[in-house]
Amino acid sequence: MTAKTHLKRTLTGVTALTLVLGLSACGGSRGAGAEEGSNEGARIGVAMPTQQSERWIADGENVKAELEELGYEVDLQYANDDIPTQISQIENMINGGAKALVIASIDGTTLTSVLDTAESQDIPVIAYDRLINESDTVDYYTTFDNYEVGVQQGTSLLTGLGILDENGEPTGEKGPFNVELFAGSPDDNNATFFWNGAMDTLKPYLDDGTLNVPSGQTEFEQAAILRWLPDTAQDRMEDLITVGGGEQLDGVLSPYDGLSIGIISALRSGGYSKDELPVVTGQDAEVGSVKSIVNDEQYSTIFKDVRELGERAVVMVDSLMKGEEPEVNDEETYDNGVKVVPAYLLESQIVTKDNYQEVLVDSGYYEASELE
Numbered sequence: 001m002t003a004k005t006h007l008k009r010t011l012t013g014v015t016a017l018t019l020v021l022g023l024s025a026c027g028g029s030r031g032a033g034a035e036e037g038s039n040e041g042a043r044i045g046v047a048m049p050t051q052q053s054e055r056w057i058a059d060g061e062n063v064k065a066e067l068e069e070l071g072y073e074v075d076l077q078y079a080n081d082d083i084p085t086q087i088s089q090i091e092n093m094i095n096g097g098a099k100a101l102v103i104a105s106i107d108g109t110t111l112t113s114v115l116d117t118a119e120s121q122d123i124p125v126i127a128y129d130r131l132i133n134e135s136d137t138v139d140y141y142t143t144f145d146n147y148e149v150g151v152q153q154g155t156s157l158l159t160g161l162g163i164l165d166e167n168g169e170p171t172g173e174k175g176p177f178n179v180e181l182f183a184g185s186p187d188d189n190n191a192t193f194f195w196n197g198a199m200d201t202l203k204p205y206l207d208d209g210t211l212n213v214p215s216g217q218t219e220f221e222q223a224a225i226l227r228w229l230p231d232t233a234q235d236r237m238e239d240l241i242t243v244g245g246g247e248q249l250d251g252v253l254s255p256y257d258g259l260s261i262g263i264i265s266a267l268r269s270g271g272y273s274k275d276e277l278p279v280v281t282g283q284d285a286e287v288g289s290v291k292s293i294v295n296d297e298q299y300s301t302i303f304k305d306v307r308e309l310g311e312r313a314v315v316m317v318d319s320l321m322k323g324e325e326p327e328v329n330d331e332e333t334y335d336n337g338v339k340v341v342p343a344y345l346l347e348s349q350i351v352t353k354d355n356y357q358e359v360l361v362d363s364g365y366y367e368a369s370e371l372e
Contacts, residue, residue: 039099039321039322040071041071041072041073042072042073042099042100042321043072043073043074043075043096043097043098043099044067044072044073044074044075044098044099044100044101044102044317045075045077045090045093045094045096045098045100045101045102045103046060046063046064046067046074046075046076046077046101046102047077047079047086047089047090047093047101047102047103047104047105048060048076048077048078048079048104048128049078049079049081049086049104049105049106049130050078050079050080050081050106051078051080052080052081053228053258053284053286054286054287055284055286055306056078056104057078058306059104059128059129059306059309059310060076060078061076062306062307062310063076063102063128063310063313063314064076066310066311066314067314067317070314070318072317072321075092075093075096075098077089077092077093079106081106081227082106083106083107083110086105086106086111087110087111087113087114090103090111090114090115090118091114091117094114094117094118094121094123098123099123099321100123100124100125100126100317100320100321101118101123101124101125101126102126102128102313102317103125103126103127103128103132104127104128104129104130105127105130105132106187107187107188108127108130108131108132108133108187108188108189108336109133109134109187111132111135112134112135112137115132115135115137115138116135116137118137119136119137124139124140124320125137125138125139125140126138126139126140126141126142126313126316126317127140127141127142127143127341128142128143128309128313129142129143129144129190129309130143130188130189130190131143131189131190131334131336131341132336133189133336133337133338134336134337134338135336135338136338136339138336138339138341139320139341139342140316140326140328140341140342140343140344141334141341141342141343141344142309142312142313142316142343142344142346143190143309143343143344143345143346144304144309144345144346144347144348145345145346145347145348146190146193146194146197147193147194147196147197147333148197148347148348149193149194149197149283149302149304149348150193150194150195150196150197150198150199150200150201150255151197151198151200151201152197152302152348152349152350153194153197153198153201153253153254153255153281153282153283153300153302154197154198154199154200154201154202154253155168155201155350156281156299156300156302156350156352157179157198157202157251157253157279157281157299157300158201158202158205159300160251160279160281160299160300160352161173161175161177161179161250161251161279163175163177163205163210173210174209174210175205175209175210175211175212175250176209176210176211176212177210177211177212177250177251178212178213178214178244178247178248178249178250178251179211179212179213179249179250179251179252179253179278180213180214180215180217180237180240180244180249180251180252180253181199181213181217181218181223181252181253182223182225182233182236182237182252182253182254182255182259182263183195183220183223183224183225183255184224184225184228184255184256184259185224185225185226185227185228186220186221186224186226187226187227188228189336191220191224191255192220194255194283195220195223195255198253198255202253206218211251214240214243214244214245214247214249215240215243215244217240225259228256228258228259229258229262230258230259230261230262231262232262233254233258233259233260233262233263233266234262234263234265234266235266237252237262237263237266237267237270238266238269238270241266241267241270248276249267249272249278250278250279251278251279251280252267252278252279252280252281253281254280254281254282254283255281255282255283256282256283256284257282257283257284257285257286257288257289257298257301258284258286259282260280260281260282260289260292260298260301261288261289261292261298263280264277264280264292264297264298274296274297277297279299279300280297280298280299281298281299281300281301281302282298282300282301282302283301283302283304284301284302284303284304285301285302285303285304285351285360285365286301287366287370287371289301290351290356290360290366290371291371293351293352293353293356294353294356294371296353299352300350300351300352301350301351302348302349302350302351303348303349303350303351303359303360303365304346304348305346305363305365307365308346309346312344312346315327316344326342326344327344328342328343328344329343329344329345330342330343330344330345331343333345356371
């Protein structure tokens with residue numbers, strides 16, 4: 001999906017949403033207490049991790065467009081998964097007069113020093129989708145319910161295997177089914193939430209033998225794919241096919257569509273025909289994977305509507321710039337090692353061939369032509 005496509009869809013509703021969600025000013029947040037109108041046209045820094053994923057391109061352009069729609073000046077930067085570059089970009093945003101920062105971090109543990117600079121200048125910080133760890137400077141966090149995303153990934157694997165029916169009820173199918181497990185990048189806080197949600201869902205079936213992992217690799221550290229790189233996932237899947245000794249796989253837990261594409265490539269090169277491909281999960285509803293789902297290759301993906309995520313970040317910024325305290329709906333879950341960061345969690349949805357039209361096309365997220 002191109003950024004241009006997303007821009008056409010997201011420039012509505014945010015102003016009304018801001019009016020509905022704005023709360024009365026109260027103490028405790030940097031940025032709160034500003035005189036009304038004093039930050040009109042303020043410069044906002046938006047730091048995104050990479051342009052190597054269509055998802056992050058869309059996120060950045062959405063946030064930029066919606067902030068500009070409200071009259072703010074935006075400094076949008078992509079670091080292409082290079083930590084020193086992202087730190088330098090954030091430093092430049094601060095030195096360039098940014099009044100607030102929206103940051104989707106590459107590594108959530110590496111920004112403490114630069115954020116101390118932001119704190120010294122009373123610049124509020126919103127962590128975007130990825131929690132920033134080991135820093136008390138993070139004021140708010142907006143994301144999806146990442147544990148639930150993992151539950152949905154595990155559930156869709158079980159449904160695809162026929163262990164659960166479409167209502168999530170056990171079918172009585174006992175297998176055994178051979179599955180392999182993949183996890184996200186260990187420097188991304190979300191990856192452990194995805195993994196824990198999925199593994200808590202799969203554990204009863206692993207324990208009773210319904211599911212079997214031929215490689216024996218069932219720990220996060222063994223399954224993790226640094227930087228979410230598809231090529232790394234493809235290489236690991238090729239190795240797992242070898243380690244498995246030729247045992248046919250029935251399913252693969254994949255936490256991200258980019259990894260799913262690499263996994264499927266490895267399976268096809270490893271001798272699996274289209275009809276023999278195992279049930280492969282995913283996340284982010286990227287165009288390539290949705291096409292793969294329609295083409296009966298990938299089984300499912302988790303749709304996280306980044307239009308809503310972008311709107312939520314913009315509402316938070318706008319509230320802070322008006323001296324108001326942003327609305328949150330979770331003040332318990334996201335402990336970054338120094339503090340529990342107030343968060344607003346959004347909902348996600350399982351997408352398969354059966355419902356992609358309704359969820360992705362009828363909602364206006366994609367044009368039907370984009371998925372052909």
